[in-house]
Amino acid sequence: MASGSEGSEVRFRHWIGGAETESAGCATFATENPTTGKIWGHFALGRAGEVDRAVEAASSAFETWRNLSPTRRGRLMMRWADAILENAETIGRLESLQNGKLLNELVLQARxxxxxxxxxxxxADKIEGRVIPLDRGSVLNYTLREPLGVVGVVMPWNSPLFLAIMAIAPALAAGNTVIIKPSEVTPASVIEAARLAERVGVPKGVVNVVTGDRETSEALVNHPDVAKIAFTGGVEAGRAVAVAAARRFAHVTLELGGKSANIVFDDADLKQAEAGLLAGIFAAAGQTCVAGSRALVHRKLHAQALEMLARRAASIKIGDPLDAATQMGPVATRAQLAKDEGMVAKAVAEGAEIVHGGVRANPPGLPDGFFFAPTILTNVKPDSYIAQNEVFGPVLSVIPFDDEDEAVAIANGTAFGLAAGVWTLNIRRAHRMARKLQAGTVWVNMYRGMTFNSPFGGYKASGIGRQNGIEAIDQYLQTKSVWCELDDSVQDPFVMRS
Structure with missing residues (x-):
């Protein structure tokens, strides 16, 4: 359980089988507050032993959970939802203190x-099999939709509980139990949410949390009794998860990186597009998988758009994310800050020009925070390193195009395919672009929209499978075919029936 008051260091342990659990030898690791650069808290450092204990707890709870009536299961999930809603302010504050995103945004996410x-x-009570009509009228053939078992959920630091619940909710509804391994940067909110689940009556062991580092994740991914891994994170880590899961034929859902194109045509409402471009990259300091990090702007508007974007970027208020007046907080880690600097330097070396930013920011009173200025680059070649690779920071590359075909070619010309934005008043063009773009989500005259009942996921290197919507629950179920002979007569054992 957390101890200490705000401003002092806090302490969290694993949540396994409905109880706080120490690691062997009471091993811990520290997290930093990116706004101040100081230690914020200490967390139990899980290893294979702790993962084993969590898998044992989840496996023991599996039969209880799957055998609850689906309606009862669903009602417990709804009670958990009520508890999270009641504690949204606490959860949002925990996340803001750990990853530096705006408190208002994270409280909204928690809500x-x-x-x-x-x-x-x-x-949960609408998962149905079906009766299959066969040529043989004496045989009843039907299907059962059954849960997979224990699901491992490995999550990143940018929206800890929000991204985790996108996997947890369909997994639980399907009758599975879960073990969550949150990012070592932001473990606190997921632990708090797991406690709330047990408090409202979700059976012990249904929701477990093991905190730690990469070694902890690997122990969970490789565990023989974990039936599926739901992973959100970087491409290389996702590749490693997929390979490890394939070795033991475990199921996977992968939500990976993006290099999303935000495409502005010459007939767009430029003010509306400007707002979408800014929100697409500078909201959350660019630390979102769908960040619109490439602004493809029709050449007729390119110079005007650059001037508008630079002016607006210069006006963004950078500072403490707990302050309601702040518009952009720090990046989450020292490593991310160094990555932002390095990628901008590499872009300049390859010929890009900095229109605004490109350096660390120093808001008053926060000299040790991990702040990077909103950055706009021009003269970026579509095949350059920064145009092909995810920054995960507040860095926007503005690239001109001449016609629809060129915009499509540039937008599709990366290994990623998570999302894209299209800004145009031409309805025919909008729908043509939606079909041509190789992306799992296409927004037209808007950006960063997401909801629980609309599927989300990537093409190409951006992932495997879909989250949200009815499609997501199917990925936490397996289908069994049951055959039943209704005829009492003896069948010839050497004749195969079809």
Whole structure:
């Protein structure tokens, strides 16, 4: 359990089988507050032994959870949703202190997290098999939809509980139990949420949390009794998860990186597009998988757009994310800050020009925070390193194009395919672009929209599988075919029936 008051260091332990659990030898690791650069808290450092204990707890709870009536399961999920909603302020504050995103945004996220539990809780008793009509009238053939078992959920630091619940909710509704391994940067909110689940009556062991580092994740991914891994994170880590899971034929859902194109045509409402471009990259300091890090702007508007974007970027208020007046907080880690600097330097070396930013920011009173200025680059070649690779920071590359075909070619010309934005008043063009773009989500005259009942996921290197919507629950189920002969007569054992 956390101890200490705000401003002092806090302490969290694993949550396994409905109880706080220390690691062997009481091993811990520290997290930093990116706004101040100081130690914020200490967490139990899980290893294979702790993962084993969590898998044992989840496996023991599996039969209890799957055998609850689906309606009862759904109602417990809804009660958990109510508890999270009641504690949204606490959860949002914990996340802001750990990853530096705006408090208002994270509290809002915590308030919409329950929608996922309400939605999938409502779907729990609507999982149905079907009766299959056969040529042989004496045989009854039907299907059962059954849960997989223990699901490992490995999550990143940018929206800890929000991203985790996108996997947890359909997994629980389907009858699975879960073990969550949150990022070592932001473990606190997921632990708090797991406690709330047990408090409202979710059986012990259904929701478990093991904190730690990469070694902890690997122990969970490689555990023989974990039936599926739901992973959100970087491409290389996702590749490693997929390979490890394939070795033992475990199921996977992968939500990976992006290099999303935000495409502005010459007939767009430029003010509306400007707002979308800014929100697409500078909201959350660019630390979102769908960040619109490439602004493809029609050449007729390119110079005007650059001037507008630079002016607006210069006006963004950078500072403490707990302050309601702040518009952009720090990046989450020292490593991310160094990556932002390095990628901008590499872009300049390859010929890009900095229109604004490109350096660390120093808001008053926060000299040790991990702040990077909103950055706009021009003269970026579509095949350059920064145009092909995810920054995960507040860095926007503005690239001109001449026509629709060129915009499509540039947008599709990366290994990623997570999302894209299209800004145009031409309805025919909008729908043509939606079909041509190789992306799992295409927004038209908007950006960064997401909800519980609309599928989300990537093409190409951006992932495997879908989250949200009815499609997501299917990925936490397996289908069994049952055949039953109704005829009492003896069948010839050497004749195969079809």
């Amino acid at each position: 919409i997290v329950p929608d996922w539990l309400y939605y999938y809780g409502g779907l």
